[in-house]
Amino acid sequence: MTTPKTHPSIALPSPFAAPILLQTPTHPPNPNEALIKVTWTCSTPLDLHRSAGNLAIPSYPFILGTAFAGTITTLWLSPSLSSSPGLNINKELHETLKEGDRVFGFVSDGNPREAGFQEYVTVPVHKISKLPQNVDWGLREAVTVPTNLVTAFHCLTADLGLQLPWPKPRGFRPPQEGKRVLVWGGGSSVGLYVVQVLKHWGYDHVVAVASGKHHEELRRLGARVCFDYRNPGVVGEIGRYLDREGGAGPRIPYFVDCIGSRDGTLKPLSEIAERGSKVAVMLPVIEVNAAEGRRPVFAADVKNVEGVVWQEGVEVRGVRTLDYEQNPFYRDKLQPEIIPALLAQGVIQPNKARVVEGATLLERAQNALQLLRDQAPSGERLVWRVSEDEQ
Ligand SMILES: NC(=O)c1ccc[n+]([C@@H]2O[C@H](COP(=O)([O-])OP(=O)(O)OC[C@H]3O[C@@H](n4cnc5c(N)ncnc54)[C@H](OP(=O)(O)O)[C@@H]3O)[C@@H](O)[C@H]2O)c1
Structure with a gap:
């Protein structure tokens, strides 16, 4: 198959502008990289934060997309597999990769080589997961996995x-x-993966907060008890449950705020967390959601959000998944080895994939962005086709 010199991509052209279709260079792989023809990508709230809120964009045009799923067209494994400095590449594992393999991965948006909203991505092998052979789902479902399972x-x-x-x-x-x-x-994409990972490693007292329609699934995936955040008395209900359960130390030592909303999550969590609790909050903290004709407002500092008062001794941390490679073990193992193994073992179920239709690449990207603006996704990931001619 001949590789085109350029290919279509979806990028933000300037601050607060709608995404556009660009023709961008196809990058031949360097040692220990693969060129992948992308079949599916997915849209996440980060795309909305970037486009409507101009969140952390160093330069334009900015190609969107933190996940790809597709087929390897060219692979360059250097003979020693050692030409990527500092990488402890799993030689045996990578030598099982070959052209034609169906793969997926979490990548950095804004990086013109690897961002997911383009027909060809050029990705280092440590960011590639191979689709397990024994699963009864395909690339469309696989693309829902990497971003938030890594998260x-x-x-x-x-x-x-x-x-x-x-x-x-x-x-x-x-x-x-x-x-x-x-x-x-x-019930969010992040939350569904967090609950499954906790269950697998034996964290057996997971308290999940989601709208009631997700409770059955959350219990099946590993939550011991569920509460409905749409119930205005939810904080009191959780407090009464914890009083009944008793126990020493902070009643809940660990919190994952999968949403990062000032009013929707930080305020109620600040009423529950106690001295000794650790709270991991998905960034950005959203003070005002994006809506039609309205830009979102983000808090600058997760620890000092207007109107949120934490008890003394609560440790609040902002989550930045794009930094995951700072852990060398996860950089080398998470995507090539751990994620495919957990999927093959059936430990992790992909999110439900909701297919976004549209006549063109740009239309599909725009339609997905509109669904995010309308806060339509619920217990699902928005996925859409990039290349039409691949399965
Ligand atoms: N900084 C990072 O490293 C990082 C990584 C991943 C994600 N994030 C951020 O985390 C957020 C969630 O991402 P995602 O991909 O998981 O989004 P998502 O699945 O698209 O989020 C939609 C879900 O949010 C839930 N939700 C909304 N408000 C809620 C509230 N007040 N309480 C409980 N649930 C609420 C809804 O639950 P119901 O269906 O129950 O109504 C819905 O299912 C986004 O802002 C994203 O940018 C940050």
Whole structure:
């Protein structure tokens, strides 16, 4: 197959402007990189934060997309597999990669080589997961996985300090076994992966907060008890549950705020967290949501959000998944080894994929952005086709 010199991509052209279609260069792979023809990508709230809120964009045009799923067209594994400085590449594993493989991964948007909203991405092998052969779903579902499964590992370990040893030792029980972890926003894409990871590593007292329609699924995935955030008395209900359960120390030592909304999550969490609690908050903290004709407003500092008063001794941390490679073990293992293994074992179920239609690439990207602006996704990931001629 001949590779075109340029290909279509979806990019933000300037601050607060709508995305446009660009023709961008196709980058031949360097050693230990693959060129991948992208079949599916997914839209996430970050796209809305970037486009409507101009969030952390260093330069334009800015190609969007933190995930890809597609087929390897060219692979360059250097003979020693050592030409990527500092990378402890799993030689045996990478040598199983080959042209024609169906793969997916979490990548940095804004990086013109790897951003997901384009027909060809050029990605280092440590950001590639191979689609397991034994699963009864395909690339469309796979593309829902990498961004927020990486987020789940990153926030639970880097921000909360929980142990998720890999490979999981036989009979492993975490030192924090029995301690409660409250996952606020359990019905979100992040929340669904966080609950599954916690269950697998034996965190058996997960309290999930999500709208009632997700409770059955959350219990199936690993939550012990669920509360509905749409109920105005939810904070009191959680408090009464914790009083009944008793226990020493902070009643909930670990919190994952999967949403990062000043009024919707930080305020209620600040009424529950106590001295000794750790709270990991998905950034950005949203003070005002984007809406038709309205720009979003983000808080500058997760620890000092107007109107949110934490009790003394509560540790609040902002989650930044794009930093996950700072952990060399996860940089080398998470995408190539851990994620495919957990999917193959059936430990992790992909999010429900909601297909966004549109006659052109740009239309599909725009339609997805509109659904995000309308806050339409609920317990699902918005996915859309990039290349038409691949399966
Ligand atoms: N900084 C990072 O590293 C990082 C990484 C990943 C994600 N994020 C951010 O985290 C946020 C969530 O991402 P996502 O991909 O998981 O989004 P998502 O699945 O599209 O979020 C939609 C879900 O949010 C839930 N929700 C909205 N308001 C809520 C509230 N007040 N309480 C509980 N649930 C609420 C809804 O739940 P119901 O269906 O129950 O109504 C809905 O299912 C986004 O702002 C994203 O940018 C940050």
